[in-house]
Amino acid sequence: MIKLHDLYFKPFISEQEVDDIVQKMVDEIAADLGDVVPVFVGILNGSFMFTSDFVKKYPKPCEVTFIKLASYEGLKSTEDIQRLIGITQDLTGRTVVILEDIIDSGKTLAEVYRIFKNEKVKELKIATLFFKPEAYKKDFKLHYVGREIPNKFIVGYGLDYDGLGREYPEVFQLKTTQHMTNIVLFGPPGAGKGTQANFLKEKYNLVHISTGDVFRFNIKNETALGMLAKSYMDKGDLVPDKVTIDMLNAEVEKNADANGFIFDGFPRTNAQAESLDNLMNSKDSQINAMIALEVDDEILVQRLLERGKTSGRPDDADEGIIRNRIKEYYDKTAILKDYYSAQGKYYGVDGVGSIEEITQRLSGVIDTL
Numbered sequence: 001m002i003k004l005h006d007l008y009f010k011p012f013i014s015e016q017e018v019d020d021i022v023q024k025m026v027d028e029i030a031a032d033l034g035d036v037v038p039v040f041v042g043i044l045n046g047s048f049m050f051t052s053d054f055v056k057k058y059p060k061p062c063e064v065t066f067i068k069l070a071s072y073e074g075l076k077s078t079e080d081i082q083r084l085i086g087i088t089q090d091l092t093g094r095t096v097v098i099l100e101d102i103i104d105s106g107k108t109l110a111e112v113y114r115i116f117k118n119e120k121v122k123e124l125k126i127a128t129l130f131f132k133p134e135a136y137k138k139d140f141k142l143h144y145v146g147r148e149i150p151n152k153f154i155v156g157y158g159l160d161y162d163g164l165g166r167e168y169p170e171v172f173q174l175k176t177t178q179h180m181t182n183i184v185l186f187g188p189p190g191a192g193k194g195t196q197a198n199f200l201k202e203k204y205n206l207v208h209i210s211t212g213d214v215f216r217f218n219i220k221n222e223t224a225l226g227m228l229a230k231s232y233m234d235k236g237d238l239v240p241d242k243v244t245i246d247m248l249n250a251e252v253e254k255n256a257d258a259n260g261f262i263f264d265g266f267p268r269t270n271a272q273a274e275s276l277d278n279l280m281n282s283k284d285s286q287i288n289a290m291i292a293l294e295v296d297d298e299i300l301v302q303r304l305l306e307r308g309k310t311s312g313r314p315d316d317a318d319e320g321i322i323r324n325r326i327k328e329y330y331d332k333t334a335i336l337k338d339y340y341s342a343q344g345k346y347y348g349v350d351g352v353g354s355i356e357e358i359t360q361r362l363s364g365v366i367d368t369l
């Protein structure tokens with residue numbers, strides 16, 4: 001992610017993908033033009049990088065020049081675009097290909113056509129690296145389109161946000177919602193994640209998703225998902241990633257308007273952590289912190305056996321199964337500490353004490369985020 005002025009932008013089209021798009025356009029245009037020596041006209045400032053990469057790849061002789069257009073500052077009409085550097089050579093009888101970085105409303109393109117109206121070119125073709133069909137309000141033909149993109153603000157590869165961002169070799173997209181707070185509540189079985197999540201969700205107005213609870217709800221209602229999960233849960237094993245990830249995604253989608261989420265019992269594997277990052281990214285959001293409740297194993301076993309007397313959970317009733325759940329945690333889940341530490345998002349909290357004390361410790365972390 002990058003920050004330009006006051007806004008955040010996330011990766012959208014990689015350097016390699018941009019390169020592939022440019023190459024595809026070069027191949028297509030070179031094949032169409034054959035042995036004609038074209039004049040490529042880049043529209044400054046945005047297309048300087050595209051034009052440069054394009055002509056470097058162009059396999060045959062060509063000429064390259066630029067025109068520079070700019071919006072009139074301080075005038076009411078948005079239709080006013082002024083030509084700052086116009087055509088500086090005679091293009092009579094030439095095949096001209098306009099190279100644009102992006103076409104959205106088509107305002108600039110209209111001006112280009114106006115400029116070329118009096119030039120006696122043989123042929124005028126329009127090639128644009130990016131095109132926003134949803135924003136396009138004109139009906140000029142676009143002869144070559146590198147890639148259609150949604151109507152979102154982009155920067156990089158020549159494109160700027162108020163002067164910044166042109167130098168990046170890849171393309172970024174504006175992040176639109178940045179207000180969510182998303183927390184992974186972490187720790188071994190019996191650490192108190194569920195109890196604490198219930199307090200925290202009220203205090204911070206977050207949606208609490210416990211994958212264990214969702215599985216138990218499905219088991220109770222005898223759904224296909226429940227039947228599948230039960231066989232794993234009864235032994236204290238993890239449910240397969242694919243099943244769990246699909247279920248979690250569906251739970252998040254059900255709460256699309258949430259201020260944020262407390263994830264409890266998820267992620268439990270690296271694959272789950274990666275899929276959660278992708279999901280958050282698709283919502284222009286991210287995981288802000290993993291907060292881990294740290295509790296000794298023997299205390300966990302005692303707590304779970306105690307809970308088993310009233311919880312009705314088969315996986316709380318048997319010490320062997322409890323120990324297997326704790327083992328699963330250390331074998332498969334504890335490594336996620338490294339995953340979030342590497343991103344500077346791991347916070348360990350002492351999970352032994354009264355419920356209120358622990359809530360306070362957790363709040364202390366959340367308030368600093």
Ligand code: AMP
Nearest residue numbers: 211212232233237238239244265266268
């Ligand atoms: P919990 O209520 O979090 O202790 O989860 C109870 C059981 O549900 C676990 O022992 C697993 O069998 C299953 N489960 C819950 N969350 C996950 C997950 N993220 N990945 C795989 N299995 C899970």
